Each structure stands twice: as C-alpha cells, then as structure tokens.
Amino acid sequence: MNRKVVSDLFSLVRSRNPLVHHITNMVTINDCANVTLAIGASPVMATSVEEVEEMVQLANALVLNIGTIQAETFSAMLLAGKAANEKGIPVIFDPVGVGATTYRKKVAGELLAKISVAIIRGNASEIDSLIGGKGKTRGVDAGDNSLDSKELAMKAANLFSCVVVVSGKVDIVSNGKEIVQIENGDIWLTKVTGTGCMTSTLIASFAGTTDDYFSASIAGMSAMSLAGEQARRKLSEGAGIGQFKVKLMDEIFHLDENIWGKEVSILES
Amino acid sequence: MNRKVVSDLFSLVRSRNPLVHHITNMVTINDCANVTLAIGASPVMATSVEEVEEMVQLANALVLNIGTIQAETFSAMLLAGKAANEKGIPVIFDPVGVGATTYRKKVAGELLAKISVAIIRGNASEIDSLIGGKGKTRGVDAGDNSLDSKELAMKAANLFSCVVVVSGKVDIVSNGKEIVQIENGDIWLTKVTGTGCMTSTLIASFAGTTDDYFSASIAGMSAMSLAGEQARRKLSEGAGIGQFKVKLMDEIFHLDENIWGKEVSILES
C-alpha cells in the first residue's frame, strides 16, 4: 500500500467526478446516491434490462448489490456486468446476505462465474459464504464472529482474482498478496442500515477514479470507518442513530486528504 | 393488560434481537429497516418470490405492508405468509390505503383469507374498510374522523381472531376482549410519511420477542406515539418535519422501560 496514492484519491475523486452506475437494493438506494455525491462522484441508478447496457457506456464504475435481488434485477445485473467488462470499467460486487438463502447463493455464484469483478465487499459471513464456508449469515447481518477476516480476504481475493474487502470491527482489504487493516470505526455503524452498501458505493467512487483498485478499496473502506468514528465523536448529548446518520453524511462530505492523513489508522501486515 | 409485561419488552427486544422480515412498500422501506435497528431488532427486506419462504425460516416475525403493492410482491406475500404460519411466527399486516382501490381490497381480502395474521395495524378508515365499512380512505391517509376506533378495533379483532391496532389521535389496541387506549402522540406524526409503517415494524419487533401479541402491540404502538411526543417537545426553534423525523428515530433508539414507565399514558377500558 502506498499511503500517498490512497490519500490523493480524496481530491482526485472530486476533480474527476466519476459516474457510478448502481444496480442495487430498494432499501438503501437513496443513501447510496447521496453518499456518491458526498464523496464527489455522481450516481445513476438505472435498473431496467432495457437500458442498463447503454447506461454502462456513460459510467466509470458499476456497483452490483443483491440486497433485495429479484429475477428481473438479476438479469439487468448480468447485462450490465458484461457491458462493464467489455468497456473495461470496474465492477464492485456487494453480496448482501448471500448466506441467507439458496437463491442468493445461486445469484452470487452466477454473477461471479459470468462477470469479472474488480472488488468484492462484504462482512465476514458473506465473504465466507462466497468461498464455500459455513459462516452463518443471519438475514443481512454479520453472523459468525469466529471467522478470521484476514484469512477470508486473502482466500477470496485469490479465488476470484480481485480485491476483497471484509468489513468488521477491524476492516480488512486484500489483493491476494498484501493485506491492510483499518482500525477506525464505530459500533453505531452497525446500527444504521446501509452503511455496508454505502461503503461499496464509496469504494466504487474511488475505483471509477483510478485503475489501482487496491488503493481505491482502502480509500473507500477507510472513508466510511473514519467518517463513522468522527460522526459519533461529534454528536451532541441525546443524539441517536437518526442524528448519527445525518452526521455521517456530513463527515463524508467534508472528508479530505488532510483529515484522512491525520486520523486514519491503517496497519499493513 | 399487564403493564410490567409490556414494560419489560423494551429490554427483552434488545437482548433477544429478533429478525423481522418485511415485505413492504418502496416509500418507507429504509425508515422501516432503521426503526427495526433503533428498537433493538434486526431487519431483512427480501421481497423476491424466489427466496421469501426460505428467508422466513430465519425470521422471528413477518411484516406484510401493501403500501405500493404489485402483483409479484403480492405473490411473495402469500408465499411468505404461509411459510410464517407453518413455522409459527407472527404475521403483522399493515393494510395501507386499503379503501382506496378495488385492487387493494382484493389483495387484503385474499391475504386475510389465506393467511392467519397475528396483528393488524391501520388507521380507522383502513380498519373500517377491512371489516366491510365505508370509511373513506383518501389515498393512504386517514379519511373519516367520524368512526369509533374502539368499536372498529373490537369488531375487527373478533372478525379476524387477532390483535387489532387502530392508530389515531388516541391509539386503540384490542384483542377482541380487552381494549387499551394510548393517549401519547403528536400531530406531526401525521406530517411525516411512514410513521404508520414504522409503527407496524415496531409492533413486529416486539411480536418477534414474545408470544403475547397483545402486549407486543401495546409496546410497539406506544413506542411510536411516545417517541413522537418526546421528539416534538425537544425540537429547537425553527425545526420542521426534517428535524422531527431525525429526532423521532433518536427517541426510539433511546426508549427504555424507565422512560416508557414515566411517560406513557395508557387507559384500560
């Protein structure tokens, strides 16, 4: 990891303003669009089979998120993913709750078989499920705390030949050779829906800015964990997850290389 | 009603952390997921016919909300509802705007005929429409103020053999024998979209915690009305429904048996 390269991405994303095409879930679609704007990129959320291939032609990165996957949306993801591969833009895959049902496993398996993804981001249970483990997913939440996130990230990165991000108390990013740990964060990030989805969006915003997907993943993951930490710290008394979510968006909006340089806590191993 | 039993649910829901499966509308799906987390439960919002039956196997309660009902979502509701009945977890039905169209009446009628619901929550017009009355629903808002909510709740509870919650200026909860009135609340709860849907979610969170659905309904309904009252009281000058909605989520997040015990105003009759 080159700290300067990661740090520079915070101004680069704002000057290059990449277009991030999302095919995502109905729960957090608004938050994902707003966080795209907050970090300095532009969102488009087209999901129709009639237009996703053409929309990809305008985009700099593609997010595929299976949080409320349905048959038609899945078809759109396959079309968009192939178009993204042909065009050479990065595909960021968020396998929300993949361990929860047979259908999600099938969808994720088919996506990974047919589309070359640049980056996968999930919690430990989700990544474990992707590589055939039995990490228990309970709905869309992280289930099994016994999993070793570093091992999972490394294994999955090698299996799928991509960068893998495992979100958790400590976040892990691996490209199959290197491993980086991000030690920022706050427990309240697990008490607001969509912080995982928004992290994938942040990663995609950076991946639409640079070909260095390892650095983009570190930038995106650390942006969320750092903003969460700062937002929590700045809350006034009596605040709960309502104000925390608002403040989280504010912190991401104001995040820059200076704040990042001073506050981020990253270990390489 | 046993006040202690209801009061204890506020810590129980946080320790048991039930999984609440929602098949709900596109308008308030994010708010419902967040309010599930705020009260101490976990949300999952899978809506695809391919997976809802399997998702129900992981869940402790199921919410069916027809706010933006479509044919495919309706099919998913029937599958999920039957699976919930077989598994023995409670189904909470929110008949949003049921009086507005023939299609909604058909959908609601079929759901109630084919699925055994544990709890129904709606406004007076919606509950009146369910029992064949002519209470005018104007879109998804409460329409007719002339209806007697107590009578409606009692009638509907007996007709559908379940607990019925009628939200309004005074909220009514009935199990067909007993009737409870909740006198907390604030008019601004009608000025934010989704407070009804979120109330159904709160009720489901408690119903996923205990088999006593009457107490669960009282806990959920009073949680929203009480939090709304507190949120309004604590707003600073110049605040409007934007800040009110944020504060409402904060208040639900901080609600516990002590606050509830001190502030709730419940009458039994």
Add this chain to the structure above:
Amino acid sequence: MNRKVVSDLFSLVRSRNPLVHHITNMVTINDCANVTLAIGASPVMATSVEEVEEMVQLANALVLNIGTIQAETFSAMLLAGKAANEKGIPVIFDPVGVGATTYRKKVAGELLAKISVAIIRGNASEIDSLIGGKGKTRGVDAGDNSLDSKELAMKAANLFSCVVVVSGKVDIVSNGKEIVQIENGDIWLTKVTGTGCMTSTLIASFAGTTDDYFSASIAGMSAMSLAGEQARRKLSEGAGIGQFKVKLMDEIFHLDENIWGKEVSILES
C-alpha cells in the same frame, strides 16, 4: 405573472390539501412523499398497473418521473396518464436523465405523444433532449452548460403546448409566451439527490391546487430554490449535505407567503 396569485398559493395548498399521485423512481420516492406533506399536500405513490387508474380518480395531480423507469412502471404511467387526462387533472412530467439512453428517449417520446401533460420540469440537458437537441446528459445530471435555458423553455413550451420549467443556476419557467426567471438557489441543491424530483412534486402540489399551471410552476420551482438558499444560510459550522437535506425539508415545511414575498427574487422578461 401575477405575483399575488403565486403568493396566495402557499396558503391555498395547505387549506385545499390536494392529493398528489406519483409514479416515480425508487431513489427519491421517500423524499417526494415527505416534501408533498411539507408543502401541505398529501402523497400517494401507487405504481401498479392493477390500480393506478382507480387511484387517479382520487387525485388532484399526477407526477410521472422516469428516474428508474422499467417496462411495468411505464405501462402504469400510460394508464394513469390517460386516466388523468380524462379526469382533467394536471400531469407533471419529469424526464429524468432522458438523454442518457435510447430507452428513456423512447419512453419520454411515447408519454408525450399519448398523454397531454400540463407541466414539464427538467434541467437544461433534459429539456434539450426532449426537443430533439444534442445537449449531453451525463447520467441523470445536468451536462451541458452552453444551452440557453430561456430559449429551451420557450421552444419546449410551444412544442408540447404546456408549461416548461428548466431548473438550473437560474430557473426558467415559460408558458410559451411569458418567461420568468427565478434567481434564488444554492449550489448544494445539486449535491443532494432528489432535489429535482422534489421540485416536480412541489409544482404538482400547487398544480393540484389551481388551474393556473404557470403560477403553480413558479410557486413550486421558487419554493425549492428559496428553501435551498435559506437552508444553506442557516446551517451551523461543520454541517454538510446531511444536515442540509434535513434543513431543506424544514424550510419547505415553514415556507409561507410572507417569507416568499420577502425573499423570492423573480424577473419577468
């Protein structure tokens, strides 16, 4: 333009409380429902082909927004639009990102051919694309700054025989003869998703209040630009787009003819 007529709409919308039926995108559907309530109207967001025609019978205005258009939703729009024309309620069309894909162009073209719309609101690129220009739409954002909004508004208003609103740094409203410029606003309105969609909703709320669609369009467009300006001014230090969005809703909620009369900056030309 009659300033008094526009100004009076702010109290009229609250007393008449029109029902605004939306068939809209999944990204900003919650914000649109809340802004409808904030200005004093009532929202309903039914999107199913099974019920939209019947729902239109209850409505005072219909919004068609193609932000995440899909085949089934498009069918619903055609049904609802025809029903609205027959009933004589205004149709407000928001051609989100119409220049981005062939599918959106086809959808917009067919809607405008088959349905008589009362008001169109878009950014300069979108309006240019509707009248056959080559204004580059980049995803759903305004693309090309070289376009002359006044000329676009006038041309489109005459071509489609309706009122046209072109949102931008300066907002333009034209009925094909008169042109009005609104000079309020704030750059942060472009940094929150859905401010365009919400503007269309505000316009529809006023158009559901009066037959004078030119005045309704001026009221709705200026309400958003003025509220954005006020919200930005009142933000505390450290606030970002999270708090801005919350404050924006507060400002719209409190907007009345006095604030509007004092603060709005409108030029007729």
